[in-house]
Amino acid sequence: MSSGRKVRGRQKIEMKKMNNERNLQVTFSKCRSGLFKKVSEFCTLCGVDVALVVFSPSQKVFSFGHPNVDTIIDRYLFRVPPQNNSTIEFIEPHRSAKVCALNAELIQINNTLNEKKKLGDELSLLCKAFNA
Incomplete structure (x- = not known):
């Protein structure tokens, strides 16, 4: 039943910037969605307000905010207490x-x-x- 291929399991990836632009964009998209999911879970489980702004390799802006990004940034910049x-x-x-x-x-x-x-x-x- 063995295909003869040896499985090495999950390998550690060296942390350095990728050179291949296509792979970089794919990895960014996957990591961005995972990061936004984790931040959303954090907001739900802990009841915190969070703003996350990410710039893609192609300089597009992606943001996540709970309750919304503008409210959180205003609170941060102007030290406005939450309502x-x-x-x-x-x-x-x-x-x-x-x-x-x-x-x-x-x-x-x-x-x-x-x-x-x-x-x-x-x-x-x-x-x-x-x-x-």
Whole structure:
């Protein structure tokens, strides 16, 4: 069953700038999405406000901010304390409940869509068998 190829496992990559522009762009895109995902998780789990700005090798700007980049940068530059009044404290649980409800609805719709796709595939197979 062995293909004769020896697997060396995950190798350590030397940390230096890549020379191949295509590989550099692909690696940047993968790392950027992973970094944004981690920052999003950090915001959700720890309840912190974060702004992240990244420039690609082709000088495009990508940013992530919670609640948004401009608010966080303004707070940093002007030392403006976060708004923490009773209205925001009332709105946030309502918004979170609404997001949870929308996520549940999205899951249900995706499940229904998958079921319909399976039925469509089965119908296509029956049509092919009937016409053959």
